[in-house]
Structure formats: structure tokens, C-alpha cells
Amino acid sequence: MSAQRVAVPDFQDFFNAVGLTSTPLPPVASHVSFDVRWPGNGDRQKIRDETFGFTGHYVTSATTISFTASNQHAGVIYKSDPTGQYNPTPDQGGPGSPAVGLERNGVFFR
Amino acid sequence: MGPDQPHSGAGDAASSRDDAATRFSRRQLLRSGAVAVGGVAGLGVLDPSPVLGSLRSRTATPRPIPGGLSLTTFEFVPTDADLHFFGPGIGMEMSTITDFNGVVGGSETRGTAHGSDGTTYSFDCDMRFMQGVYVGLDGRLHGGSFGFI
Numbered sequence: 052m053s054a055q056r057v058a059v060p061d062f063q064d065f066f067n068a069v070g071l072t073s074t075p076l077p078p079v080a081s082h083v084s085f086d087v088r089w090p091g092n093g094d095r096q097k098i099r100d101e102t103f104g105f106t107g108h109y110v111t112s113a114t115t116i117s118f119t120a121s122n123q124h125a126g127v128i129y130k131s132d133p134t135g136q137y138n139p140t141p142d143q144g145g146p147g148s149p150a151v152g153l154e155r156n157g158v159f160f161r
Numbered sequence: 162m163g164p165d166q167p168h169s170g171a172g173d174a175a176s177s178r179d180d181a182a183t184r185f186s187r188r189q190l191l192r193s194g195a196v197a198v199g200g201v202a203g204l205g206v207l208d209p210s211p212v213l214g215s216l217r218s219r220t221a222t223p224r225p226i227p228g229g230l231s232l233t234t235f236e237f238v239p240t241d242a243d244l245h246f247f248g249p250g251i252g253m254e255m256s257t258i259t260d261f262n263g264v265v266g267g268s269e270t271r272g273t274a275h276g277s278d279g280t281t282y283s284f285d286c287d288m289r290f291m292q293g294v295y296v297g298l299d300g301r302l303h304g305g306s307f308g309f310i
Contacts (some may be wrong), residue, residue, distance in 0.1 A: 052266065052290045052308055059310075069244060071232075085310065087288045089266045096251060103228050103239045103247070105254040107265070114268035116288060128277045131284065136272035139285075146248025149268030150255070156226065157260030158296055 053086040061122045081122035088115050089151045096150075104160050109152030113138055221303035223258035223295050246309070249289050256291050257309055263293010286310070 060078030062068035067076050093111035100106065115136050121128045139145025229242030237247055247253040249267030256265050267289035274282045292306040 103254050111251050114270055116270050129274050131274045136270055139271055145269050147250030150251040151266040154256055154265040155262040159262040
């Protein structure tokens with residue numbers, strides 16, 4: 052997944068972005084470019100979850116991202132470092148392995 | 162796929178970048194339950210309008226998934242969520258839009274970044290995409306591509 056110079060509002064942090072701060076900070080006009088890679092070279096899994104109402108076939112794999120970001124006020128361009136990236140495990144507070152796959156939910160779940 | 166078959170994201174995103182900031186906000190995308198905001202956040206693909214998708218389907222607003230994170234219990238719930246997303250890992254629903262059938266990808270990646278002023282930061286990003294068919298708020302079947310950042 053990649054895109055170049057997408058205009059986005061910079062809320063500074065997640066909590067401000069979703070309105071969970073007592074004194075919301077106004078967003079700053081910004082741009083981001085990114086390239087995310089899912090090699091799809093891991094385990095294959097079929098999942099059907101009746102509680103949450105989705106099903107799919109997935110392939111896990113580690114992912115990497117390359118991005119640049121800037122906002123109108125700072126005049127600074129931020130770039131991700133290509134080395135040292137990792138996908139956090141549940142023990143590290145992460146959601147588990149990244150994956151790509153075919154998924155369906157809602158009216159397509161039945 | 163229907164007549165408005167989805168495109169790959171990058172080019173469309175670039176072409177729509179000028180109005181993306183005003184149309185998408187993570188706040189909208191995540192918190193909107195009634196209004197269709199679902200896809201790209203931070204950058205703001207939270208408005209399920211196909212930010213990274215086909216311009217032809219831009220007006221076909223998708224419906225956010227009913228589940229996600231409860232801000233009361235800080236647990237994932239199957240319905241009546243406050244924030245309409247799950248973790249981007251295997252075993253959890255990766256799509257942030259419902260009535261969807263298609264290709265998805267999700268990941269959480271951590272690392273470091275450098276600013277042109279010499280500063281160093283750590284980052285933790287939730288990135289995902291959805292490309293396929295979906296039933297929009299208009300009740301019709303559409304094709305589209307979405308990104309969540």
C-alpha cells in the first residue's frame with residue numbers, strides 16, 4: 052500500500068486525534084507519503100468468528116513501512132528509518148502478526 | 162466486482178489529496194458510528210469515503226463495522242463500539258467497514274524516525290487496507306479501496 056503526499060490533519064497524538072484529551076489541540080495541515088509491504092510469506096490461516104461476525108483466509112508475514120511526514124508549521128520532514136522495525140507481539144502490547152487475506156463481514160458473513 | 166471496480170490506491174490517493182485533509186480525520190473515522198467514517202486515520206482514512214480508492218466510488222460512503230473498542234471497558238466489543246476498529250493482527254477483524262467482501266491487509270509496525278532538524282522519534286503505526294465490494298449507506302453494492310493509517 053503506497054501513496055504520495057496525501058494531505059492529512061496532524062493531531063499530534065492518538066488521544067487528541069480521537070477526542071480523548073480534555074483540551075483538544077487543533078489539527079495542523081500536513082502531508083504524508085508511505086509505502087507498506089506485506090510479503091505474505093508466513094502461515095496460512097482460516098478464521099471464522101461468530102461473535103464478531105467475520106470470516107476470512109489469511110497469510111501472515113512481517114511488514115515494513117517507509118514514510119515521510121511534514122506539517123505546515125514545523126518545516127521539518129520526518130523520515131522513517133529502514134532498520135530496526137518490528138511488529139509487536141501480544142506480549143509487547145501488539146495485536147499479533149500482520150496478515151493479508153480475503154475477508155468478509157456484515158451481509159457477506161452469512 | 163461491480164461496474165465501479167476498485168483501483169489500486171496510490172494514484173487515486175495522490176489525485177484526491179487536496180481535499181483529503183478536510184474530508185478525513187481520524188477523529189471522524191473512529192468516533193462516527195452513525196455517520197460513515199471508517200477508514201484512514203491519523204492521516205484520516207477514517208472517513209470511509211474511498212480516500213485511497215476509486216474516484217468513481219467516492220460518493221458511496223461505507224458503513225463502519227459495528228464492533229471495536231469500548232471506551233467504557235477498554236475492551237473490544239462486537240457491537241456498540243466507541244471506536245470502530247480492532248487490532249491489525251491475525252485473528253481480529255481487519256476491515257473497518259462492514260458489509261464488505263474483499264482483500265484486506267493489516268499490520269502494526271514500530272520503529273524509529275528522524276527529523277530533518279536532527280531529532281529522533283519512535284513510531285508505532287497501525288496500517289491497513291481494504292479493497293473489494295461493499296454495501297454503502299445508500300444500500301447499493303459498490304467497489305472501492307480504502308486505507309487506514
